[in-house]
Amino acid sequence: MKIAITGANSSVGLNLLNHIVSNTDFEVIAGVRSERAMKSLPDSAQIEPRIISYQNADQLAIALEGADCIVHLAGILIEDKNSSYASANVDATAAVAKAAQQLKAKHLVFISVVGAGSESSNAYFRSKGLAEEFVKDSGLAASIIRTPILLGANTAGASSIIGAASQQKTKLLGGGNYSMRPLDIDDLNQAILNCCSSSATEPRLFELVGPEAISYRDLIQKTARMMNNSIEIGSVPIVLAKLVAAIGSRLKGGGITPTVIDVITKDEVVAHNADGDLNISLTPLQNTLEKILEHKKS
Numbered sequence: 001m002k003i004a005i006t007g008a009n010s011s012v013g014l015n016l017l018n019h020i021v022s023n024t025d026f027e028v029i030a031g032v033r034s035e036r037a038m039k040s041l042p043d044s045a046q047i048e049p050r051i052i053s054y055q056n057a058d059q060l061a062i063a064l065e066g067a068d069c070i071v072h073l074a075g076i077l078i079e080d081k082n083s084s085y086a087s088a089n090v091d092a093t094a095a096v097a098k099a100a101q102q103l104k105a106k107h108l109v110f111i112s113v114v115g116a117g118s119e120s121s122n123a124y125f126r127s128k129g130l131a132e133e134f135v136k137d138s139g140l141a142a143s144i145i146r147t148p149i150l151l152g153a154n155t156a157g158a159s160s161i162i163g164a165a166s167q168q169k170t171k172l173l174g175g176g177n178y179s180m181r182p183l184d185i186d187d188l189n190q191a192i193l194n195c196c197s198s199s200a201t202e203p204r205l206f207e208l209v210g211p212e213a214i215s216y217r218d219l220i221q222k223t224a225r226m227m228n229n230s231i232e233i234g235s236v237p238i239v240l241a242k243l244v245a246a247i248g249s250r251l252k253g254g255g256i257t258p259t260v261i262d263v264i265t266k267d268e269v270v271a272h273n274a275d276g277d278l279n280i281s282l283t284p285l286q287n288t289l290e291k292i293l294e295h296k297k298s
C-alpha cells in the first residue's frame with residue numbers, strides 16, 4: 001500500500017511516519033510545504049518526501065499521485081500571521097479532498113477534533129467542522145477521526161504536561177478542572193492505518209478518545225508523581241487569561257487567543273468511543289505517560 005500524508009512534518013505526522021517505518025512495509029509520500037520541513041522527516045527508503053502546496057488542487061493531485069490512501073494531517077490550533085483557520089484548516093482540506101477525488105484515491109483519512117462542528121460558535125471547532133464537510137462531500141470512501149489531546153513524542157499536549165509537571169509550583173487555567181480523554185498517539189497511528197486498509201465505501205465519522213477520563217489537574221499531579229516531583233497547583237481565572245490572550249494576540253497578530261483557551265479548557269466528552277469500530281486496543285493512560293516520559297529522557 002502507498003500512503004500520502006499531508007502535513008507530514010507535524011507532530012502527528014512524524015509519529016505516524018516512525019510508526020509506519022517500524023511496523024509496516026508501506027510506502028509513504030510525505031507531503032510538506034518547505035525544504036526546511038523536509039529536513040525534519042525521518043530518513044527511510046520507505047519515505048519519499050515531496051514539497052506540496054494547497055493553493056491549487058490540480059497540482060496537489062499531481063504531487064500526491066500514486067497514493068492509495070491520503071491521510072490529511074495539515075491543520076492548526078494556533079493561528080499566526082501566515083496561517084489562519086480559514087487557510088490551514090478549511091481551504092487546505094478542500095484542496096486535499098478535491099485532489100483525492102481527481103486521483104480517485106481509495107481512501108481519504110482526515111484527523112479532526114472532538115468538539116468539531118460547522119455551526120460551532122468557536123472559530124477553531126467551526127473550521128474543523130467545515131473541513132469535515134469537504135471530506136464527507138468528496139464522495140470518496142473516507143474516515144474522519146475526531147481526536148482529543150494526543151500524547152506522543154513531541155506532541156504539543158505531551159510537552160505541555162511534562163513542562164507543567166516538572167515545576168514545583170504551577171498555575172493552570174481554571175485550576176485545571178476540565179476533563180480530558182488523552183489518546184496515545186500509537187493508538188491513533190494504528191487507527192489511521194486500519195482506516196487506510198478498510199474496505200469501507202462510504203464516508204464515516206469516528207470519535208476516538210483514550211480509555212480514561214481525567215481532569216487536567218489530576219493529569220499534571222499524576223505525571224509529577226511519576227517524575228518523583230512534588231507540585232503545588234494553583235489557578236489562573238479563565239476570564240483573566242482570556243483578557244490577556246485577547247490583548248496579546250492582537251498585538252502579536254496570532255498566538256493564544258480566547259478561542260484557543262476555550263478549546264483547551266473544554267471537556268473532552270464523546271457519546272461513543274470508536275476504539276471497537278476501529279479495531280483498536282487502547283493503551284492505558286499510565287503506559288502512555290511512561291512512554292512520553294521515557295521519550296523526554298532520550
Ligand SMILES: NC(=O)c1ccc[n+]([C@@H]2O[C@H](COP(=O)([O-])OP(=O)(O)OC[C@H]3O[C@@H](n4cnc5c(N)ncnc54)[C@H](OP(=O)(O)O)[C@@H]3O)[C@@H](O)[C@H]2O)c1
Nearest residue numbers: 007010011012033073074075083087088092111113149150
Ligand atoms: N496535537 C493534538 O493534540 C491534536 C488534537 C486534535 C487534532 N489534531 C489535529 O491533528 C493534525 C496535526 O496536528 P499537530 O498538532 O501534529 O500539528 P502541528 O505539529 O502543529 O503541525 C501543523 C501542520 O500544519 C501545517 N500548516 C500550518 N499552516 C498551514 C497552512 N496554512 N496550510 C497548510 N498546512 C499548514 C504545518 O506545516 P508547516 O510546518 O509548513 O507550517 C504542519 O505540517 C491537525 O490537523 C490537528 O488539528 C491534533
